[in-house]
Amino acid sequence: MPGVLYLVATPIGNLEDVTLRALRVLREVDVVAAEDTRRVRALLDRHGIRNRVVSYHEHNERARVGELLALLRSGGSVALVSDAGTPVLSDPGYELVRACVEEGIPVVPVPGPSAVTAALVASGLPTDRFLFAGFPPRRRQARRRFLADLARLPATLVLFESPRRLSACLLDLQEVAGNRRVAVCRELTKRHEEVLRGTVQEVLARLGTAPVRGEVTLVVEGAAAPAAPQQDVEQVLREALAGGVSVREASEVAARRCGISRREAYRRALALSEGC
Structure with missing residues (x-):
């Protein structure tokens, strides 16, 4: 019988935001595959969990998939975790999940914290229909095309963005989509958590010229549905x-x-x- 691949959500900042099920799985699996071994060890140490941890990131993903598949085929169990939040969402892991699905190895999500849903529900924007689009491209022209394509959708948009590129992203958004309502969610669940809500112009004015620090999730109002005749x-x-x-x-x-x-x-x- 093959083993089980668990996709375990871990805290996005506050270490108290971890489920009892996640802790049990992290304690019981044969190995924990982590994007950043130092961060997951801090979580494990806090809860007295002693387990084998191996790295799993974009630079070693192809090689590590083979190793973990061999363990899973032999009946072993693996917990995949990201730096923070729910694994596979804009993080390594898709190749391993796809390989397990193709081989009939069970893939079990262990739900928990997610910057996507945390930002969405705190944004004050509609939550009944939304699209998570990951990170915008770094180059301006590519980013503008990316945002223009998304801006036509009648759904709230959730993006990750580097704090260094946040202001540039907002300026591009204003040019291609107008002065929409947005929410800039910074350092969610951490001591300096902040949510800036308003139009793009209002948020840019509040950000000013000071450098933005910390992890940022950007929530953008969707396009208005066309009026029916x-x-x-x-x-x-x-x-x-x-x-x-x-x-x-x-x-x-x-x-x-x-x-x-x-x-x-x-x-x-x-x-x-x-x-x-």
């Missing part, structure tokens, strides 16, 4: 009402299909039902 909304409502559904049910159908608010859809449905 009046006749399309009314057509959907008439068809729904003719089918015998209630005004409320008809309005929910129209809101979902036409991309308008439920309040607006209900107002129009009520007017049609009353013959106005």
